[in-house]
Amino acid sequence: MKQRKTTFKNNQTTLLERFHIDAILLMGLVTLMGVGLVTLYSASGQDIGQMERQLARLGVGLGVMLVMAQIPPLAFRRLSTYAYIAGLLMLVAVLLFGDMGKGAQRWLDLKFIRFQPSEVMKLAVPMMVAWYISKFTLPPRTLHIVSSFILVVIPTVLIAKQPDLGTSLLIASSGIFAIFLAGVSWRLITIVAGLCGAFLPVMWFFLMKEYQKQRVLTFLNPESDPLGSGYHIIQSKIAIGSGGLEGKGWLQGTQSQLEFLPERHTDFIFAVFSEEFGLLGVLGLLAIYVFIICRGLIIANRAQDAYSKLLAGSITLTFFVYVFVNMGMVSGLLPVVGVPLPLVSFGGTSMVTLMAGFGILMGIGTQKRFLSR
Amino acid sequence: MVRKRQQIRDHSAEANLFARRTAIALLIVIGMLAVVISNLYVLQVKQFEDYQTRSNGNRIKVVPIAPNRGLIYDRNGILLAENRPVFSLEVVPEQIEDLDATLAELTDLMSLTQEELDDFAQHLKGQRRFKPVALRTQLNEEDVARFSAHQHRFPGVSIEARLSRYYPYGDTLTHILGYVAKINKNDLQKIVEAGQEANYAATHDIGKLGIEKFHEDVLHGEVGYQQVEVNSQGRIIRTLNIDPPTPGRDIVLNVDLQLQMAVQKTLAGQRGTIVVSDPRTGGMLAMYSSPSYDPNLFVHGISRANYNELLNSPDRPLINRATQGQYPPASTIKPHLALVGLDTNTITTRHTINDTGRFRLPNVSHVWRDWRKWGHGKVDVSKAIEVSCDTYYYDLAYKLGIDKISEAMTEFGFGDYTGIDLYEESDGNMPSRGWKRARFNQPWYIGDTIPVGIGQSFWTATPVQLNQSVNTLINRGERYVPQIMRGYMHDNGQVQLEPLKTLRPYQVKETKNWDVVLNAMWKVVNGEEGTARHAFKDVGYVSAGKTGTAQLFAIGQNESYKADEVAEHLRDNAMYVGFAPFDEPQISVTVVIENAGGGSSNAAPVAREVMDFYFDNIASDFLSGMTGAVQ
Structure with missing residues (x-):
């Protein structure tokens, strides 16, 4: 059956296949980008300049995806340790002499390029964990799990110290997903969950900065300070709620068009979407995300080796975390942690990383070794 | 040993495990999405109206x-x-x-x-x-x-x-x-x-x-x-x-701008007021209080310096003298008193006194003087008005007594607000026994009554009150509330008149008594000895009136009043009340000029100027009033 499929494919080798592009996944991504551009046009107040910049970024993202898809998964596997160690070193460098931006130390200036090492770690951490776990048989033993956990915790803490709560959350989940998918026992999961619960007060009193605590407090009761720190979330909920079932219509969202909604073209773009397209539009948007996630999970399942499976699964599920955290924080379910709505929010760095991840995913899906497993 | 076991991989078992875990992960994804969707459902469907209201509250003001x-x-x-x-x-x-x-x-x-x-x-x-x-x-x-x-x-x-x-x-x-x-x-x-x-x-x-x-x-x-x-x-x-x-x-x-401007001109440089009304309606044709000030200063907030200047000026420009100035009415109320005397049969038209220039009460040493040192000789009620004989009115006041005077004058409106459409109005004072008891905790002495006969002794009236009371004489008892507002202007330029405001009429027993008093006022202007005859020499209309000179300064018993020896603010107020044309009066003029001296030489000419202006420039049908006095 597999053989037949291969011959079928070989008969009609398309340009996409030649470049290791997964047509189905690409379709999902491009659809999402289209929806994102339409929303951004409204959210930016019909700012053509912003549209052009976003288009350029999407172009760069697709280019990065294309390049990553050409690299065989085996190469990534060999690179995993180096990428992880280099990433860790850069994170330390950022903490020592990084650039300040918006009150947080996230940027590393290497003269010719300025970038956030935490973005590298978004891919390096799942790669490292997948590499480490796949060295042994699955399910991993407790010792290996603990070791992989340490591999996840080190960069997470370093990034949280920048401070960048959103990214450290994404990186922690990407590593944890790899461990989970590797088949960690449910007993251990329960214990770790319990430990995490116990860790929360420690985080509150020793690790979180004042503005982060404020965000959490605001999240718990936004109406306590409706004109101050609660303003974002209240206006966001008003935007979403007033969208109703069918929405106010494209470019008709009063909350966004009249500038009541802050950060409306970046982290809070989901509120603009919800206001203008309503619950029905949101369900459509979620369908696109679910489509992409399902496709990613299918690719992960069809992958030939444990490393590829774990990496593909982790990338896909981390993508979902973006979606969930962003929608959750914009609609008041979660505290505001600064996670963009993937491929829809205006902004460059995280999009390039996301597209690189999808490139790796496509490479895993399309570059089959016809040798033994 | 551990390492050894790891070398042996069961690929299909691992794939199955991974597939199970993926399936669980997908379930978790779906579960979390369900949470997101149900939260959105609450926001967008269940609480939709609430959030819609808040959204509108944001944007709609x-x-x-x-x-x-x-x-x-x-x-x-x-x-x-x-x-x-x-x-x-x-x-x-x-x-x-x-x-x-x-x-x-x-x-x-x-x-x-x-x-x-x-x-x-x-x-x-x-x-x-x-x-x-x-x-x-x-x-x-x-x-x-x-x-x-x-x-x-x-x-x-x-x-x-x-x-x-x-x-x-x-x-x-x-x-x-x-x-x-x-x-x-x-x-x-x-x-x-x-x-x-x-x-x-x-x-x-x-x-x-x-x-x-x-x-x-x-x-x-x-x-x-x-x-x-x-x-x-x-x-x-x-x-x-x-x-x-x-x-x-x-x-x-009701105000006629032209007349108002003429009135302002005649009062230029003086402290005083002129009230011109239409006796047929009580409408205010002109009302000017001098000095005045520019109201535009106040519209955008007057500067402190300007305001203090107005506030502290000794000329008191902020006061509306026409309605707030309380002056002793002096001789201008002699016609009113004459009417009361006639109507109560206290005097008759034939009743005369012999004026020697002095009036004394039995067994009282105090002497009340006439303004004319040597007196007017034999005077009746009519002549007493024409020549403004004080002694006659000392006597009349004595005969009437304060109670009758006070009651009658209150009916003329003295001591009470006229009801003019201004909040800046004083009520003046009509003295009475009760008033003196309340005010000074003193009984009313007979000596207090005598100067009431010439409009002094605690009696004060505003010029508008005075004007209203003269209109009551002119109208033979009909009384109107002085009105500044005439009516509403419609868009098409038509005026919707406000109804006239009438008051309870002044009742007399004999209506011919009105004629006695009014004819006496005619004599003030037209008689051989009338106190206003010089002021109204050679006018082109027939008018009537009464002069008044209000003393502000108590003169000693054996002194005579010399204006230039008295501080300016204590000099006499010159007053005049008058109306024209005599037969069918169209205007009623009241003049009060502070510290100007005698009414016949200082207020009557001013009233004439106003009347002249009115008949020269404003009245169209004044000829009907040219028939002269009813003798």
Whole structure:
């Protein structure tokens, strides 16, 4: 059956296949980008300049995806340790002499390029964990799990110290997903969950900065300070709620068009979407995300080796975390942690990383070794 | 050993495990999405109406629109109070990041004075959120141009145009029209008490004085509203709906601007007042109190220096002498007393006295003098009015007694408000036993009654009261409330007259007594010995009247009054009441000139000037009054 499929494919080798592009996944991504551009046009107040910049970024993202898809998964596997160690070193460098931006130390200036090492770690951490776990048989033993956990915790803490709560959350989940998918026992999961619960007060009193605590407090009761720190979330909920079932219509969202909604073209773009397209539009948007996630999970399942499976699964599920955290924080379910709505929010760095991840995913899906497993 | 076991991989088992875990992960994804969706369902469907309301509350603001204030016309349709656009520099503090820096820059650009900045700081306190605060209220064209060129540098600062009151005739009509000025705390409190808060939500000025205050209700109008869409900065994006305000009603006064100006001219440089009314209606044709002041000074906030000057001026320009000045009526009320004497049969037309210039009560050493040292000889009631014989009235007052006088004069309106449409009115004082007991805790002495006969001794009246009482004589008892407002002006230029306000008539037993008194007043002007005969020499109409000279200074028993020896503010007030034409009176003139001396030589000529002007320039049908006195 597999053989037949291969011959079928070989008969009609398309340009996409030649470049290791997964047509189905690409379709999902491009659809999402289209929806994102339409929303951004409204959210930016019909700012053509912003549209052009976003288009350029999407172009760069697709280019990065294309390049990553050409690299065989085996190469990534060999690179995993180096990428992880280099990433860790850069994170330390950022903490020592990084650039300040918006009150947080996230940027590393290497003269010719300025970038956030935490973005590298978004891919390096799942790669490292997948590499480490796949060295042994699955399910991993407790010792290996603990070791992989340490591999996840080190960069997470370093990034949280920048401070960048959103990214450290994404990186922690990407590593944890790899461990989970590797088949960690449910007993251990329960214990770790319990430990995490116990860790929360420690985080509150020793690790979180004042503005982060404020965000959490605001999240718990936004109406306590409706004109101050609660303003974002209240206006966001008003935007979403007033969208109703069918929405106010494209470019008709009063909350966004009249500038009541802050950060409306970046982290809070989901509120603009919800206001203008309503619950029905949101369900459509979620369908696109679910489509992409399902496709990613299918690719992960069809992958030939444990490393590829774990990496593909982790990338896909981390993508979902973006979606969930962003929608959750914009609609008041979660505290505001600064996670963009993937491929829809205006902004460059995280999009390039996301597209690189999808490139790796496509490479895993399309570059089959016809040798033994 | 561990390592060894790891070498053996069961690929299909691992794939199955991974597939199971993927499936669980997908279930978790779906579960979390279900949480997201159910939360959105709550927000967008269950609480939709709540959030829709809040969204509309964000963007829709209801802005009140001030109604245009009603205009005020004179009886001939000449505009006396109009609305003109003025430009003011206004600041919305909530829209400015650094208020101090902005103010500093504005001070450089517009050369704001320290007083303006202080006033601004004052107004800033207790101002409602997002309500503009005025920084400079009257911008000239240069100011407007200069700021407009730099407007982009000052978000939250703008030039606002609104209509503001202007009185084109300045100080001519101040005491009639009054003025409007910015609503202050006291006004606001009254507005709230009257339940008019909503109606005044957009109103800037309120009537503070005069007609503007008295007829505030009709002049103000009803507030309108517009629904506007605003953005998060409070800037208006568009208007959604307008419920236009109802402008105030335009009103027409009885006042004749031409006559008022003539009156002002005759009083120039003097302290005093002239009241001209139409005895047939009680309508005020002219009413001027001198000195006056420019009401326009008050509309945009008078400077402290200007206000103190007005307040502390010894000439008291802020007082409306016509309604607030309380003067001893002096001899001008002799006709009234004569009527009471005749009607109570205390005297008859045949009754005479022999005036020697002195009046004494039995067993009392005090002597009351006539103004003419040697007296008038034999006088009857008519001659006593013509020559203004004091002794006759000392005697009459003595015979009537204070109770009868007080009762009758109260019926003429003395000691009470006339009800003229001005809040600035005094009631004067009609003395009585009860009043003296209450005021001084003293009994009424017979000696108090005697000078009441010549309108002195605690008796004070406002010129409007006096004018009203003369109109009662003219109308043979019919009484009208003096009215400044004539009616409403409709858009088509037609005037809807206000109904006349009448009072309970003054009742007499014998109507012919009116004629006795009125004919005596005719003699004052036309008789051989009339006190106003010189003043009215060679006039082209027939008039009647009564002079008066009010003493403000008690002269010793054996001294004589010498004007130049008395401080100016203690010199006699010159008074005159008169009307014309005699047969069918059209105007009733009351003149009071403070510290000017005798009424016949100082007030009567002024009254004549006014009457001359009226008959030369205004009256069209005065010829009907030329038939002369009924003898």
